[in-house]
Amino acid sequence: MQPIAMNGDQAIAYAWKQVNPDVVAAYPITPQTIIVEAFSEYVADGLVDTEFVCAESEHSAMSLCIGAAAGGARTCTATASAGLAFMWEMLYIAASMRLPIIMAVANRALSGPINIHCDHSDTMGARDSGWIQIYGENAQEAYDNSIMAFKIGEHLDLRLPVMTNFDGFITSHSLENLSLLQDDDVKKFVGEFKAIRPLLDYRNPVTYGPFDPPDFYFEHKYQQVEAMSRAMPIIKKVADEYAKLSGRFYDIVEPYRTEDADFVAIAVGSTAGTLRSVVDELRAEGKKVGSLKLRVFRPFPDKEIIEALEGKKAVAVLDRAISFGATGPIFPEVRSALFDASERPKVVNYIYGLGGRDVSIEELKSVYNGLMTGRCDRVNYLGVRI
């Protein structure tokens, strides 16, 4: 297919159109609104036979996804920021009921003051809810991740909900040239949805969401732990199959010029792309630098991080969110993973880009300079007027 110009939101709506899910729950919130708007047009034009349900809040949207998925429907929705926060309670329920709901999140700051622009405080806050989290760098990845997500979450060894995250406005609203797959190829790739113990199977009645007393609760949580521990190879396998179809391969972590690098910076989302061009510029000056894109944040890829970073001199973790009273959320996890490395690099944290603050090439160069000169703190703030 010819490349076509779309923004990240349109790309996701298009991916869903090709998948043709049974149910989509819609509650618009900036910068995700275009997804449900575009999808509603596909519904109105009869291009999909999805049941498109307008909910009265995000809490309801996720609740209806849970009901639909438990009923046996392939289900998806989209949200951002406070909308995701409003789903909080239901996120845990979707994951613990093992319902493979697919949700696109256009990463946006959480209040207050109110801000509609990109940072990762929304999904980073939801990291413990039991959802798989995959971060896309651009509209192409937002599209590709959206298709892969169905095959990952619905895998019979997994059955977990999947969040496909991408940067609000930066990716959701910028036009890019994308390569799309053919409808038939997408259908074949994701396959038929297989419902497990659907509520609507009246011959085999089941109860979803019962009270789970201390006698059983821990075992059910352990089942989730186990499922998460199976996720990584499944995500890789799906990526391999997708690469065969599309020619585009996505790894769990994507190192860039790290092999002989001494200094590496790590980022998720759109900043990973900017980092690569900074690496190229610094390499041209003879600096031994590299970067690492963290594509999958849940489950957390400890092993892959050790493999990529063992023996480096220093590593900077770029966090587009803060855990108040601690550090950025990705930093302690990377540092903890590297504690098991035989040769531990120094690991520092850079917090940047909150509430949509632009991050410039110069600022990212200053991150590498901080690593190379050792003139950086344990936690650094990039681009804030202190």
Added chain:
Amino acid sequence: MSDPEKKYKDYPEGGVIDEAGSARKYKTGDWRSQKPEVDKEKCINCLWCWVYCPDNSILVEEGKMVGFRYSHCKGCGICAAECPKKAITMKKEGN
């Protein structure tokens, strides 16, 4: 009650209950720390305890109060508090 022989893999994923009517097997009386006992000498069979018991755990035969359904009695003590004849006393469970 859980079976100590059963491991996490033996339960349906997601806490789904895949057997209808299984709540009958769940003996909520296990929660109890106190248990009611009746002194039938004092009891006048007014059935006030039967009216008040929130767990349907007062046993009645031919219009007479005859004891407790301990498999479900939670030991809340409401029957003892409401009995006009102070015929019910709460004892520590296990004694």
